[in-house]
Amino acid sequence: ETGVTQSPTHLIKTRGQQVTLRCSSQSGHNTVSWYQQALGQGPQFIFQYYREEENGRGNFPPRFSGLQFPNYSSELNVNALELDDSALYLCASSELAGGETQYFGPGTRLLVL
Amino acid sequence: AQKVTQAQTEISVVEKEDVTLDCVYETRDTTYYLFWYKQPPSGELVFLIRRNSFDEQNEISGRYSWNFQKSTSSFNFTITASQVVDSAVYFCALSDDFGNEKLTFGTGTRLTIIP
Numbered sequence: 015e016t017g018v019t020q021s022p023t024h025l026i027k028t029r030g031q032q033v034t035l036r037c038s039s040q041s042g043h044n045t046v047s048w049y050q051q052a053l054g055q056g057p058q059f060i061f062q063y064y065r066e067e068e069n070g071r072g073n074f075p076p077r078f079s080g081l082q083f084p085n086y087s088s089e090l091n092v093n094a095l096e097l098d099d100s101a102l103y104l105c106a107s108s109e110l111a112g113g114e115t116q117y118f119g120p121g122t123r124l125l126v127l
Numbered sequence: 128a129q130k131v132t133q134a135q136t137e138i139s140v141v142e143k144e145d146v147t148l149d150c151v152y153e154t155r156d157t158t159y160y161l162f163w164y165k166q167p168p169s170g171e172l173v174f175l176i177r178r179n180s181f182d183e184q185n186e187i188s189g190r191y192s193w194n195f196q197k198s199t200s201s202f203n204f205t206i207t208a209s210q211v212v213d214s215a216v217y218f219c220a221l222s223d224d225f226g227n228e229k230l231t232f233g234t235g236t237r238l239t240i241i242p
Contacts, residue, residue, distance in 0.1 A: 062229065
């Protein structure tokens, strides 16, 4: 096990609602990255947080937002949910040093109806 | 822009056979890192290997081996004497060295080992 935990494990929402997903980093890691993995696809980078600041963002709209807390845990918030937001959301923790290995949590499966 | 291609969508082999998973990447960076991750049905991505662009030595870890060829931009993964527990989706990924840990993943190869 990596020591990265995520909650909840599964979630069902309806279109237009808002959702918050949570991630607890591996001990000693100061960086959290979030990825969206649609069914049958590879994970897509959403954004990364380093010491509570956003440190890079992928091609996702502003309704995807995040937070990192002083203990390096993190939240991913998605507003105005759309059907296409249904996916596995993965968080990964690492140390920010360029090319460092990211260790992934078990993910949260979100279904938007 | 970075890109990772895993042309093999699905592979099935009989247990104890060897199998190679292909990965081809594109990047303009001179320093970069390549990774392989395993994703069992539970969904969690399990780290297998990290290789930087300056280290072209092949690596072996038990039944797993990796062949990095910069000349062909390939980073292939071979499982020797496959086992049923090797059944999973395998992802190749690429990151840069600019202090941003963004990983660019391929679309994955679903490997099924038939008992």
